[in-house]
Amino acid sequence: MLSSSNTAETAAIKENLWQVRKDNLRRSWYKFTGNRLSIVGLIIVITVILLALFAPWVTPYPEHRGAFVDFNNAMQAPSTENLLGTDAVGRDILTRIIFGFRFSLIMGFVVIGLAAPPGIIAGLVAGYFRDTWIDTLIMRITDIFLAVPPLILAMAITAVLPPNVFYAMLAVTLMWWPWYARLVYGISSSLQNEFFVQAAQITGASRAYIIFKEILPNCISAIFTKMTLDLGIVIIIASSLSFVGLGAQPPTPDLGTMVADGAKYMPDQWWMTVCPALAIVIIVLGFNLLGDGLRDMLAVEEV
């Protein structure tokens, strides 16, 4: 190992590195803000997250989120009391939408948080042991999962379990990890021929070290971008499942179920279905714009 006798030099190098990192961050931020749409995405996402976090305090009728009936007030068109109208049993739609955001976000974070780590590790391992039986085994398994669209297999899983949101999330999670495995595998296996990997091997670094300290950092930006975009997709899938009754059950405020419930009253009480539908579009739009902005920003760094 290098002698640590010249600590002043090391400190200077560290200081320089820190300066470079700050510069990079500033340049990334500049690149990011250059694209107006990405800022819009960021604003949407932050707004939604804040609304979801503080839902009980910012919504006009927080008690409407669960089982609540007020038939006198049912099916009201948008007005000053109920900005987005009321649903079939009298609950304020705006409130339920905001709680629906909360719900969707939890779904999204949980699914991705559970699905990404095993997928990432599988991809790293398969990529590192490229062209061995480990690689083949892992990739064939992912191929099977990827052979069928995630939604279909997720639905099949929900078939054998009682329909509720927890199992729906579980089903989607089980379908999701192979995509991360494939993404990381692509990057990891292409890096195997790079000199820094071979250099690390020659100097005696352990396999775990190489995988986590050398290869993984190269995947981080791709993973991060994918996670952001995936949040949007998971929300779409979750709401799709709820729409047909396989996900959240009433009276939970879920955007998909709200659209389904409201659809029965088309076209007269159109707001009951259109408002939650647009809410879905907005939240997914936000994550997509943000994810695209991240992708543009991080891609430049890879030059």
Place this chain on the structure above:
Amino acid sequence: MNNNILEIRNLCVSYKTYEGRLHVVDDMNLEIRQGEKVGLVGETGCGKTTTMRSILGILPKPAGSIDNGNIIFGDKDLTMLSAKEMQCVRGRDITAIFQNPTAALNPVFTIGQQLKDVIKVQVYRKTGNRISNKAAKERAVQVLKEAALPDPERLLSNYPVQLSGGMKQRVCIALAMVSNAELLIADEPGTALDVTIQDQILRLLMKSVIKRNTATLYIEHSLGVIREWMDRVYVMYAGRTVEVASTTDLFKNPLHPYTRGLLAAVPKLTGGGIALGIPGRVPEYLNPPSGCRFHPRCEYKMDICIKEKPPYFEVGKEHKVACYRSADIERDS
């Protein structure tokens, strides 16, 4: 009497980028006569490729733009031509060969398809006739044979990925030879190839060019090639031609400090010590040095060099230098 086929006068080209405007080419001047072989030497980043693209009219848009100057080809000013007119000039009157043959051939089309399309277009432009597929194929085979490629008929149905680097470059040469253009621009055609192949390709290129009496602008950063084949040489630094002379004159009597540094940097087989480099770095183009762009690295620098760009001083037959101190330098050597 002017039998210049190409004249570049006071050309200024810049690129608009994220950080600002890069003034790459600044007051560039160059002349090529009919049938002449002219070399353009300079290190990477000095603006050689930009010049080539400006001549051909294929600067990346919207970033690149010609800010000033003229490029006179024959009796036309290329900077004034419309895109469509420029399209007709390319391939017919001016052709080009690029550095990287792998990148220059479309990977998803066969050699035959690419050759035939070019042949058909060029024949139509030159004669107004449309030739048949068969005739185009015959011409394609003929051109490939001239490029010394074995088994040309079979080659037509191959994809670029199936060819070696040297063969691909020969195909590019064949493509360039299709229409017997008056001017050929070659941008470091040997750089991406092995040294032995480089030599072969070069010989082929020179043979073709001499046979057809095509004027050639040969862009290179390696001096050996220039010395062996070129009639005249331009030395380019940071976007400007700083010296021009016949090949023998340049190597015998280099006068610009940069040229001298360049020549001194080539290690000699006949003794001497380690080759010297030129201190300093290539300037960045966002805020290029004022006056003579070489002044930060020049040991002969004077005050005026910093303030004003030196004009061209005639120091011999065909020998011009853009340096205030060329007389002193001549005296010293």
Place this chain on the structure above:
Amino acid sequence: MKLSTFIARRLVLSLGVLLGLSILIFIIARVVPGDPVRLALGARAPQDVVERVSAEMHLDKPYPTQYFIWLKGVVQGDFGTSLYTRRNVSEDIKAFLPATLELALFAGLLMTFFGILLGVLSVQKKNSWVDNIVRMISYLGVVTPAFVFAILFVLLFGYLLSAFPVSGRLAEGITSPPTITGMITIDSLMTGNFKAFFSALTHLFLPAMALSMAGLSQQARIARSSMSDNLQKDYILAHRACGLPERKIMFKYLLKPSLIPTVSILGLDFAALLSNAFLVEMVFNWPGISRYGVNAILTKDLNAVAAVVMILGITFVSINIVVDIIVAYLDPRIRMRRDRTGA
């Protein structure tokens, strides 16, 4: 390698994948908490009936045996009996699959054609207002779930404008043509029944449109970005330097390499069509296999669920093979390399 070798290898690989899928489905279908027969028949069914049905469905045998019995049936086209409709699942599939295929095919055509067209248009007039509108539409297409499109279309074109019907495959009073392929549009064309053809087409339009929006947007975006990237490539420069006319460069020499990523995504987008079909089928009351599948899930009809998943899996795998072949044809470099499906 030759194209035929490439195809053969892909086929063998896909068979392996399908086999693995069947095992996966079987595991899912059998690892059920509780008794599936009882779930389906209800809590009040007498015990002996439950036992009889269980024996009929071989649920008393060990799992590997069950798997092979099931697999044998599948290969012969027999998926067992539906607990819900009480008839052979394969009959249900024959009844409902063509409707979904028709929907998916039509949506696929819309998606491919308009997607690529919009992408090319967008690149030609880069940064103009046409480009910006296309980009906006394609963005919204990607972020909006199919059922939202379905509902919005129903409201807009079905109720507000009353331009298109919103339910079923044929208008009432029009007799459907004899079943040749099961796809009403094709069958009516083949038998010359133009009234039925027209009616079927108008019924097909809204659901197919709703279904295709996501894929259409993806195609447009990818076509645009891939053409835009390839425009910077050196070979385009070389083509220009050779004097090839700009038109030829755009529509031949730029298009072909740019289509490679779009076609690759086509497989995924078609999969998205199949998997989202159920949303559209539910909204438009379209009697397709996806709606049948959702029903099967809601009623815990496991034989039907397994069958639907296998059928969709086979369809998707076949589509992928076709897409891979097309891509290999478009890009000769892929044929020359070792076949790596993970890369």
